[in-house]
Amino acid sequence: MIEFLEVTRDYGRKRAVDGLTLSIGKGEVFALLGPNGAGKTTTIKMLVGLLRPGKGRILLGGYDGVEHPREVSRLLAYVPDEPYLYEKLTGREFLTFIGQMYGLPNPTLKSRLEREIGQFGLHDFVDQLTQGYSHGMKQRLAFAAALLRDPAILVLDEPMVGLDPRSARIVKDRLRGEADQGMSVFVSTHTLPVAEEIADRIGIVDHGKLLFVGTLGELRALHEEELSLEQIYLRMTSAPETEPGELSPSE
Amino acid sequence: MNFLWKERLPIDATHPSLALNPARQVLADSSVSPPSRDEERRLFWRLRTKLILRQIRETARVARFRLSLVAFLTVVFWAGLFILFAEGFQFLQSTLDHPAIYEQTVRVIFSLFFGSLMMMLVFSTGIILYSGLFVSPEMGFLLTTPARAEHLVQYKFQEALFLSSWGFLLLGSPMLFAFGVVSESPWYYFLLVLPYMVAFVFIPGSLGAIVCMLTVNRLPRLRLHFLVILTGLIVLLSGIFLWYAARTQANDAFTPEWIETVLGRLQYSEHRLLPSWWLSTGLLEAARGASAGRQHVAWSESVMFFAVLVANAMMSQLLVIAVGRRWLRGSYSGLHCGAAKRKPAGMTLMDQMIWIFTGFLSPQIRLLIIKDVRIFRRDPAQWSQFLIFFGLLLLYFMNMRRFHYEREQQMWVQMISFLNLAVVGLILSTFTTRFIFPMISLEGRRFWILSLLPLDRETILWGKFVFAAAGSVFPCGMLILLSDLMLGIAPSIVLVHQLTCVLLCVGLAGIAVGLGAIMPDLREHSPSKIAAGFGGTLNLVLSTAYITAIVALTAIPAHYYLSDLTSWRRVTSGQSASWFWLGGGIVAALVLCTLTTAIPLRMGMRAFRRLEH
Numbered sequence: 001m002i003e004f005l006e007v008t009r010d011y012g013r014k015r016a017v018d019g020l021t022l023s024i025g026k027g028e029v030f031a032l033l034g035p036n037g038a039g040k041t042t043t044i045k046m047l048v049g050l051l052r053p054g055k056g057r058i059l060l061g062g063y064d065g066v067e068h069p070r071e072v073s074r075l076l077a078y079v080p081d082e083p084y085l086y087e088k089l090t091g092r093e094f095l096t097f098i099g100q101m102y103g104l105p106n107p108t109l110k111s112r113l114e115r116e117i118g119q120f121g122l123h124d125f126v127d128q129l130t131q132g133y134s135h136g137m138k139q140r141l142a143f144a145a146a147l148l149r150d151p152a153i154l155v156l157d158e159p160m161v162g163l164d165p166r167s168a169r170i171v172k173d174r175l176r177g178e179a180d181q182g183m184s185v186f187v188s189t190h191t192l193p194v195a196e197e198i199a200d201r202i203g204i205v206d207h208g209k210l211l212f213v214g215t216l217g218e219l220r221a222l223h224e225e226e227l228s229l230e231q232i233y234l235r236m237t238s239a240p241e242t243e244p245g246e247l248s249p250s251e
Numbered sequence: 252m253n254f255l256w257k258e259r260l261p262i263d264a265t266h267p268s269l270a271l272n273p274a275r276q277v278l279a280d281s282s283v284s285p286p287s288r289d290e291e292r293r294l295f296w297r298l299r300t301k302l303i304l305r306q307i308r309e310t311a312r313v314a315r316f317r318l319s320l321v322a323f324l325t326v327v328f329w330a331g332l333f334i335l336f337a338e339g340f341q342f343l344q345s346t347l348d349h350p351a352i353y354e355q356t357v358r359v360i361f362s363l364f365f366g367s368l369m370m371m372l373v374f375s376t377g378i379i380l381y382s383g384l385f386v387s388p389e390m391g392f393l394l395t396t397p398a399r400a401e402h403l404v405q406y407k408f409q410e411a412l413f414l415s416s417w418g419f420l421l422l423g424s425p426m427l428f429a430f431g432v433v434s435e436s437p438w439y440y441f442l443l444v445l446p447y448m449v450a451f452v453f454i455p456g457s458l459g460a461i462v463c464m465l466t467v468n469r470l471p472r473l474r475l476h477f478l479v480i481l482t483g484l485i486v487l488l489s490g491i492f493l494w495y496a497a498r499t500q501a502n503d504a505f506t507p508e509w510i511e512t513v514l515g516r517l518q519y520s521e522h523r524l525l526p527s528w529w530l531s532t533g534l535l536e537a538a539r540g541a542s543a544g545r546q547h548v549a550w551s552e553s554v555m556f557f558a559v560l561v562a563n564a565m566m567s568q569l570l571v572i573a574v575g576r577r578w579l580r581g582s583y584s585g586l587h588c589g590a591a592k593r594k595p596a597g598m599t600l601m602d603q604m605i606w607i608f609t610g611f612l613s614p615q616i617r618l619l620i621i622k623d624v625r626i627f628r629r630d631p632a633q634w635s636q637f638l639i640f641f642g643l644l645l646l647y648f649m650n651m652r653r654f655h656y657e658r659e660q661q662m663w664v665q666m667i668s669f670l671n672l673a674v675v676g677l678i679l680s681t682f683t684t685r686f687i688f689p690m691i692s693l694e695g696r697r698f699w700i701l702s703l704l705p706l707d708r709e710t711i712l713w714g715k716f717v718f719a720a721a722g723s724v725f726p727c728g729m730l731i732l733l734s735d736l737m738l739g740i741a742p743s744i745v746l747v748h749q750l751t752c753v754l755l756c757v758g759l760a761g762i763a764v765g766l767g768a769i770m771p772d773l774r775e776h777s778p779s780k781i782a783a784g785f786g787g788t789l790n791l792v793l794s795t796a797y798i799t800a801i802v803a804l805t806a807i808p809a810h811y812y813l814s815d816l817t818s819w820r821r822v823t824s825g826q827s828a829s830w831f832w833l834g835g836g837i838v839a840a841l842v843l844c845t846l847t848t849a850i851p852l853r854m855g856m857r858a859f860r861r862l863e864h
Binding site: 009010011012045048049050051052054069070071073074076078080082083084086087088089093097098100101102103129131 | 284285286290291294298301302305306309388389391392394395396397398399400580581583584585587588589774
């Protein structure tokens with residue numbers, strides 16, 4: 001469903017993503033782990049079409065994001081770590097706008113609105129202007145907007161930041177449930193327990209290079225000792241470095 | 252709360268909508284078709300309308316007084332301009348006896364006025380569109396939706412065009428209506444004014460949009476340098492033009508030959524391919540419709556020029572759409588993939604100079620000033636417009652000739668010098684409205700840092716006040732000094748001008764910092780939107796009133812002082828009376844400046860102390 005083919009992206013002289021080749025299947029939850037500045041956000045931005053690969057291609061459902069941005073947008077939904085909401089719209093109006101933007105017919109939109117409002121417990125505030133929402137409320141609304149249209153691919157950047165334990169539980173279970181029904185989920189996170197809990201496979205990236213791809217069991221098998229994911233992760237990744245004179249603006 | 256709390260799967264499997272699509276296809280939902288072009292366009296239109304109406308309704312609910320005051324002040328400002336322009340046209344009509352010369356003069360005034368504003372519209376639309384299209388978080392969101400690139404560009408272009416052209420409409424419409432009234436134009440002239448102006452703004456606005464998108468697409472990493480080079484070129488070209496148009500022999504001014512020569516030189520502003528010429532000519536044709544025997548010709552000429560404007564406006568829109576469709580996504584990506592340069596770790600030379608020159612202030616205030624200067628100078632999209640304004644003023648002053656006229660003309664020279672002073676003040680007031688007033692609001696998310704700093708909140712405001720006042724004194728003082736030197740003003744009046752300049756800088760800084768603290772908008776990230784809001788408008792109006800009062804308090808006594816110096820009255824009455832009025836005016840200006848600075852600052856500090864975030 002998602003294929004990275006030798007994808008490279010530079011920021012000036014700094015290589016943010018270096019020859020990434022990766023394939024994520026239908027119904028799979030994939031977690032990308034890595035320290036700050038490792039290239040996770042750049043990878044996600046290329047995946048959702050905000051940035052273009054310098055070299056290589058990214059295919060989603062067979063579509064190249066550079067050549068077919070609209071088809072790719074219809075396939076995927078994206079929840080960034082700081083979602084953008086129109087402050088002068090209510091949560092319901094925002095969800096309706098998203099549904100209409102993706103062409104959901106009115107009866108379907110109405111039914112799915114109720115479904116997502118119920119799933120994410122938005123009843124209490126969905127008819128208030130989003131300008132008064134807390135970070136957690138915004139995040140829940142962004143999840144509802146993303147899942148409203150049953151996307152084939154869901155891309156998440158630090159999905160649990162700002163969510164209270166109950167909401168985090170709902171999101172994790174929902175992700176697992178959606179994946180079981182065929183949705184491909186790509187998660188970038190620092191929160192190792194989240195990856196451990198929901199991911200079918202994990203990838204560890206550092207300095208733009210993919211260091212490992214596989215299941216947690218495969219990762220553990222690489223190490224002789226009985227180590228936690230955190231210990232393995234810390235061993236595999238080093239402190240982020242930057243080229244003198246340059247920084248990656250989005251990392 | 253309808254939380255579904257099951258061990259693993261929280262999805263309500265019984266929900267009918269989930270049953271609609273049990274197995275996902277490659278394109279998620281085959282029953283869903285993306286909106287058509289028209290539907291998408293309508294969707295954005297509905298979004299825009301809803302956001303605007305919601306904003307107006309909310310403002311009307313929570314700040315009815317503010318809204319009414321803005322409406323009232325706008326009407327007063329418009330009416331004031333209308334009267335001013337009407338007086339001006341009547342003066343011209345009575346001075347220039349021959350109707351052909353009057354018409355030609357008005358044509359040149361229109362062409363120059365709209366030509367200058369056209370240039371400003373190109374740049375301001377381009378710069379505002381750059382922020383909206385390539386920097387705003389909203390675009391980061393919209394680009395991940397299946398919205399068509401051309402609709403995204405159109406959506407943001409409309410916003411940029413509105414923000415850049417409301418000033419044009421506010422300035423241009425009273426002039427055109429005043430001309431219509433003075434010229435006793437037929438009814439359809441008045442009907443045509445607004446459609447003409449709206450059609451006109453689309454052309455320079457579209458040009459600005461295209462330049463902006465092309466610049467980002469072709470020179471994403473050179474954008475700052477490009478902007479600076481372009482600004483320099485414009486200033487240079489304008490200088491050459493001004494020098495060419497205004498050069499004259501010392502004693503030629505205001506003679507019929509001089510008028511004829513200047514009109515001849517300014518003819519290039521009436522180039523047939525300039526949209527400003529289509530606008531001026533079309534409206535002049537509509538205005539002259541009343542003259543006997545030519546009504547139908549004038550009417551059809553005017554409609555023809557209107558059609559030319561509308562056709563070009565539509566064509567330029569199509570070009571914007573085509574450029575946006577082709578380049579938006581690639582340009583966005585290219586811009587955001589540029590390397591961020593590492594800034595010097597220590598103080599730059601400029602920082603060190605500020606640190607030294609502000610040695611009399613507390614270290615905290617000095618650090619705050621350096622922080623504000625760094626933020627300011629690293630945002631060329633903001634200051635480049637003022638560079639153009641000040642550059643043009645500089646060239647205008649440099650091209651003025653010393654006047655060696657008789658006593659009566661000396662009065663005109665003094666008047667011009669005070670008008671120059673007022674113009675510098677007015678440009679400074681737009682600067683303080685655009686940059687200083689939004690400074691507290693822009694702290695927004697960073698406000699917690701300021702709140703937790705080990706210093707009084709008053710210190711933060713003092714820092715911003717000193718930054719604004721001290722930062723503007725030098726360039727404004729130099730400009731006014733240049734103007735005075737070129738006009739050959741008496742040293743005593745030069746001193747009065749410099750003092751007035753300091754009073755203007757201090758007072759305008761006080762108004763902007765005080766009002767900025769009284770009515771901050773901590774949610775808004777765009778300084779142009781903050782400046783265009785109620786607080787910004789009030790700041791501009793109060794600043795204009797302050798400039799008028801200060802200039803009047805110094806100019807009128809100076810006028811009498813000079814009259815006395817050059818008349819026989821001083822032989823009989825001595826200089827004491829004129830010195831008294833000059834000194835009195837300065838003292839009154841000082842008092843006004845103190846009050847205008849202290850009251851808003853004091854109120855601002857009180858509001859700022861109470862501010863919670």
